[in-house]
Amino acid sequence: MRARFWEIDFLRGIAVIMMVVFHFLFNLSFFTGFAVVVSAGFWFWFARITASIFVFLAGTALSISNARALPEKENTGKKFFLRGARIFCYGLAITAITWIFFPEEFIVFGVLHFMGVSIIIAQPFLKWKLKNLFLGAIVIIAGIFLQSLAFGFSWLLWLGFLPQNFASFDYFPLLPWFGIILFGIFAGKHLYPLGKRGFSIRELGNKIFAKQLCWIGRHSLIIYFLHQPILIAVILTARQFALF
Numbered sequence: 001m002r003a004r005f006w007e008i009d010f011l012r013g014i015a016v017i018m019m020v021v022f023h024f025l026f027n028l029s030f031f032t033g034f035a036v037v038v039s040a041g042f043w044f045w046f047a048r049i050t051a052s053i054f055v056f057l058a059g060t061a062l063s064i065s066n067a068r069a070l071p072e073k074e075n076t077g078k079k080f081f082l083r084g085a086r087i088f089c090y091g092l093a094i095t096a097i098t099w100i101f102f103p104e105e106f107i108v109f110g111v112l113h114f115m116g117v118s119i120i121i122a123q124p125f126l127k128w129k130l131k132n133l134f135l136g137a138i139v140i141i142a143g144i145f146l147q148s149l150a151f152g153f154s155w156l157l158w159l160g161f162l163p164q165n166f167a168s169f170d171y172f173p174l175l176p177w178f179g180i181i182l183f184g185i186f187a188g189k190h191l192y193p194l195g196k197r198g199f200s201i202r203e204l205g206n207k208i209f210a211k212q213l214c215w216i217g218r219h220s221l222i223i224y225f226l227h228q229p230i231l232i233a234v235i236l237t238a239r240q241f242a243l244f
Contacts, residue, residue, distance in 0.1 A: 005064075005192070006214050007201060008057055013213030015053040016220050020227050022047050027231050032239055051111065051172070052180055054220075058115060059122070059184020060192070066126040067188075068195035076126075080119050088116025090225075098169060109158045110170030112224075117158070117174065118181045125182060129189045136182030143176020 025043060028034040037043065062080070069076045091112030098106035107113075125132055146160040154163040160175030191198055204210040216223065 004218070005197060006204065006210070008060065009214040009217035010204070010210055011053060012057050012217030012220050013215070014217075015050050015057070016216050016223055017213075018046065018050040018053075019224070020231070022050060023228060024231050024235075027228075027235050031232065031235050051177075054111070055115075055118075055177055055180040056184040056187070058118070059181040059186075060188040061184075062119065062122050062181070063126060063185045063188025064192045064195050067192065071194075077123055080123055084116045084119030086116070087112055087119065090221075091116055094170075102169065105167045105169050107168055107170045109173060110168070111172045113158070114172035114174065114177055118178055121178075122181060122185065125185055129186065132182040132186040132189075136179040136186065139174075139179030139182065140176040143173065143179065146173075146175055 022038065022043065025034075025036050026038045029036050029038055038047070065079075066076050069079070091107075091110060091114075094107050094110060094112060125135075128135075143160050147162065149162065150164045150166075151161045152164060153161070154166070157163055157166070158173060160173035162173075
């Protein structure tokens with residue numbers, strides 16, 4: 001098993017905690033009417049920063065995985081396609097579940113759909129370094145511009161062309177979010193050349209607090225799937241006892 005970089009798992013673990021906190025407040029507002037605004041202000045940006053950490057680290061991990069595969073002449077195209085397709089299918093499962101229970105705001109192209117597609121299409125960009133920095137900025141700027149517009153069609157929703165009156169619990173179009181993937185690839189190229197750490201850092205991965213966060217970061221996908229049902233069950237149970 002190839003060695004993991006504790007600092008990446010650590011940062012991902014922090015992002016997981018941030019995600020759980022935000023989703024707890026979102027669920028509290030949605031299911032109980034608790035007075036907390038998550039669609040604007042501090043919590044809006046809190047959610048965006050959380051997602052950006054996840055996406056950036058995904059790009060970094062792609063760069064590291066690709067660099068480690070090159071000396072072994074591993075078929076990275078097939079590897080990333082299968083990985084991306086698997087994650088995209090997880091996203092389709094989320095689409096089905098939210099369509100059944102929340103048809104008015106079900107998830108069409110959420111973070112798992114985005115991650116799956118990004119892993120597949122990132123292959124050509126993994127050989128670039130500085131270009132990814134500039135291209136990522138262009139993708140982000142284009143995406144921000146598109147967010148100010150609304151269109152009369154939905155077939156390019158995945159790209160960032162937002163349909164009129166569109167509502168969804170989770171929406172991660174390629175524009176602008178793929179730009180952050182490219183930033184992550186750029187960082188991976190420079191910080192982890194040849195798939196190895198290219199800088200000095202104090203080893204903290206074996207410390208109690210850091211070790212727990214690293215464990216959370218290593219299991220982020222399964223936590224993503226499980227935390228929402230658990231949070232919703234806890235909140236609805238508490239509401240039955242008039243705690244909210």
